[in-house]
Amino acid sequence: MLKHLFNCEHTGRMSGDERREQILRAAVALFSQKGFKGTTTKEIASAVGISEAMVFRHFASKEELYRALLDAKVSGEDKPVFPWETCDDLKRAIEDKDDLAFFYNIALEAMKKHQEDVPFMRLMFYSALEDHSLAEQFFHEFVSRVYDFIGGYIAERQRDGAFREVDPKIAVRAFLGMMIHHSLNNLLWDKRRRLLDIPLETAAKNFAEIMVNGIRA
Amino acid sequence: MLKHLFNCEHTGRMSGDERREQILRAAVALFSQKGFKGTTTKEIASAVGISEAMVFRHFASKEELYRALLDAKVSGEDKPVFPWETCDDLKRAIEDKDDLAFFYNIALEAMKKHQEDVPFMRLMFYSALEDHSLAEQFFHEFVSRVYDFIGGYIAERQRDGAFREVDPKIAVRAFLGMMIHHSLNNLLWDKRRRLLDIPLETAAKNFAEIMVNGIRA
DNA sequence: GCGAAGTAAGTAATCACTTACTTACCGGCG
DNA sequence: CGCCGGTAAGTAAGTGATTACTTACTTCGC
Incomplete structure (x- = not known):
């Protein structure tokens, strides 16, 4: 049969x-x-x-x-793929030292993944609240690599004199905060009317601009 | 007796x-x-x-x-107190149109409260994940007032020509993201070694500077 | 002495998990 | 080819513990 x-x-x-x-x-x-x-x-x-x-x-x-x-x-088998391993636009931004493109592409790729794998996000969030130890492992294996990568770029641009002197880790946290908080809002209030309903590209563009230039005119 | x-x-x-x-x-x-x-x-x-x-x-x-x-x-009886109702430094910042002080004091007051009432924060996150309807009510009564207040200040400064043209709501989300994400990290990984262990004042100062000026030199 | 604060001992339902059993698949032998 | 036996997939019907919640009763304070 x-x-x-x-x-x-x-x-x-x-x-x-x-x-x-x-x-x-x-x-x-x-x-x-x-x-x-x-x-x-x-x-x-x-x-x-x-x-x-x-x-x-x-x-x-x-x-x-x-x-x-x-x-x-x-x-597991589908190991977390980091955006800088696959996204050509991001590689080009790093080579060109195009700061806006750098932050834009990271934010866009990350938020896309958050949107695609909502169950994973919720799982991480639940296990963090419920204090499962694997969530800690994840955050120290995955997230610290993200900090190193983005923080490394910022440190390099500081040596170039293009960025002012800030603790790169704090800058990374600020930037991750923007995009993770945005993803979190989307996945928690998905079916209900949202406070802010915009395309991912718009959010990523604005976050990158604030990160690099702030909102001062 | x-x-x-x-x-x-x-x-x-x-x-x-x-x-x-x-x-x-x-x-x-x-x-x-x-x-x-x-x-x-x-x-x-x-x-x-x-x-x-x-x-x-x-x-x-x-x-x-x-x-x-x-x-x-x-x-309830201890209604959520908004920082702009009590914080004199914040009132002064608004009068003086001191943008850095404005964002600094909001971030500081908010993160202080998050730190003081960790159970409340955890409760909100749990009920958001577990889909209790009161969490929705909270976010539309409390958070939308925060959006209105900060967004209102940004719009005013845009009319002054001091801030460039961004959707104020997106700017608010970016700023809230920095501080909420930072508070979340602190309360979820409180007892364990943290990726970033800095005083609240330092975090608030850096978030305000990034918000206003970005990290460009 | 009356009403409210308080409890011990239930209830049926549901939980994670087990036991004892049946059924289908598949390779090898006649 | 057929049939057969071992093994793994599968289930029905439990297990005791725990759940949210109740009932019938006692005790205290004013």
């Missing part, structure tokens, strides 16, 4: 690995919506369409399922 | 109103630490030192207790 060729669609028996990832996907969606305590193992099972016992065949406990899911998101 | 004069300390019988507020205080601490689903009514009761049934004499349900607590925090 060649069922195994279509096992991503049919509802019958499935290989262990596929089922495991199916459970993980359902768990991500549910945990990110309702948090760890707010999600039940029964909900996860019926979201996949299997019995609750199958969840516990693949994961020893609800906690382990949560850890596996955070671990996959944080350091 | 005049026990009623000391009823905030003794462990015996207490008046209804006092007990009610005692329950609310304990609930704030617990809900803000572990979220709505993560906190049990039994925990709240034993934190106060009473039986669980007493919680349900004062509040019809756990949900109603949570709503009462959010309501008290958001629109």
Whole structure:
């Protein structure tokens, strides 16, 4: 019957690995919506369409399922791709020392990713509030690289005499604050009427201009 | 025995109103630490030192207790005080049209409050994630007034020709982003080693300078 | 002595997790 | 080719603990 060729669609028996990832996907969606305590193992099972016992065949406990899911998101196969590794516009901005383009492209790429992976953002936020240790690991592996990269560019431009003397880390925090806060507003108040409903490009452009030039005329 | 004069300390019988507020205080601490689903009514009761049934004499349900607590925090007796109503330095900055002082004092006052009432901040973030409707009410009553105030100042300075033409709302979001993101970092990673550990005054000063002048030399 | 503060001991529902069992798949042997 | 047996996928029906919430009762203060 060649069922195994279509096992991503049919509802019958499935290989262990596929089922495991199916459970993980359902768990991500549910945990990110309702948090760890707010999600039940029964909900996860019926979201996949299997019995609750199958969840516990693949994961020893609800906690382990949560850890596996955070671990996959944080350091898994689809490792976090940093914008400066893929975005040609950003590479060109660095070469040309085009400060506005530098901040614009970072903000745009970051906010695009936030918008694409809302469940991941919510998951990080939940686990930070709920004090799961993997969130700390993430912030010290991923975020500190972001600080180093942007801070490194700022330090270089300071040596050029193009930027005034500020602690680069504080400048990075200010800039990250603009874009993360904007993403956060969008994902938390998504379905409701927003205080500020603008295209990502407009936001990125304005944040870059404020970062470089401020709002003084 | 005049026990009623000391009823905030003794462990015996207490008046209804006092007990009610005692329950609310304990609930704030617990809900803000572990979220709505993560906190049990039994925990709240034993934190106060009473039986669980007493919680349900004062509040019809756990949900109603949570709503009462959010309501008290958001629109209760200690109404949110806006920095421009109390801070003389800020009033003077507005009169003098001292832009740096304007942003500095707002950032400083706001971040001070965030630091003083961490439970309130955590409560807001939890209820935003958990989609409690009172968080929406808060953000449209409180935050929109902040947008109006800061945005109003920016618009005035644009008419003066002192600020360039930007959508004031975007500028407000950028500025709020810097300070809220900084407060968030502090409260989420409080006990652990931080990426950036600086006094509030330093942060406020740098955020104001970036907001007004950017980082260009 | 009456009403309000207070509790012990429940309730049914739900939680994470287990046990005992059944079913489908697949490779190898006759 | 067929059939067979081991193994892994799958489930129904539980487990005791915990949940939010109640009831029936007691105790204190004015």
